[in-house]
Amino acid sequence: MTEPSTPLDQQLWDFVYGYDAAYDRAAQTAGLSAAQACLLDRLTAGTSSMGELATALLCDASNVTQLVARLEARGLVTREPDAADRRVKRVSITPAGRHEHRAVRQAFDLPAEMLDRLSAEEQQQLSRLLAKMRAPSTS
């Protein structure tokens, strides 16, 4: 009944593929890469150390060094030694950075568009299904 019925596997793949592509496009409207946009996003919650960013982004510390260097060069973040422990660098987002971040958020309209096609009930269903897929048990 539901078309020649694309297998669910394929549907998931396509969904993820489209989501990724949309995020990439959104980041690019602000002249950012996806990784840079993610980093900025983390910083909107408040300042972080390099190490915290590395664990949050699941990547090497030296990778963060480069990402931050590029963002710093564009004035989107600042990097200052921590007063208490001068080994650690505290990275913060600048007003310009917040501006770009907002631009990305706005350009990333795909999730909102998709969710708008669902009723409130359907959204709850989806939320429940996603939660159930995620956790093995936790009831």
Added chain:
Amino acid sequence: MTEPSTPLDQQLWDFVYGYDAAYDRAAQTAGLSAAQACLLDRLTAGTSSMGELATALLCDASNVTQLVARLEARGLVTREPDAADRRVKRVSITPAGRHEHRAVRQAFDLPAEMLDRLSAEEQQQLSRLLAKMRAPSTS
């Protein structure tokens, strides 16, 4: 009721993030990058020209040249001039390539794991929701 209720936006993000990471890990078990694994996957359906691959993978033709070159160097694909039109190169997967591709498929167990946590009804629900999010109308 459902925890402090993660917003649906965030749930989608986390889902996609986990999916991507799982695919990357799966590809790496076969010593492949995600892009290489995708390319191999396309070839399992039959031989393609370089151009066809480029449009399928949504990337530049010259990118495909390099991807194929690396895969060819490892004996996972072959690249031969088309008999009818010697400008086009027909890329095919080799038995070794099929082997690696199978390894990736097997290692990419996340979707199956996740779907196993859903009942048959829930899977149908999910499929319906995904389809509805995707298409603007088409009933």
Added chain:
DNA sequence: CCAGGTTACTTGAGTGGCTCATGGATCTGT
């Protein structure tokens, strides 16, 4: 039949993301 345009791919240069190995600076426990 052959000149010129088009098509299909390759090459080269450049950007970025990512990793690993190494090293320097700073902190901490003894």
Added chain:
DNA sequence: ACAGATCCATGAGCCACTCAAGTAACCTGG
């Protein structure tokens, strides 16, 4: 005060990706 741990930076290297040029093969009109 010294050894070892911690935090970050640097450098080399791989890969994905893009754009601009180049080359070879095909096709079409005069």
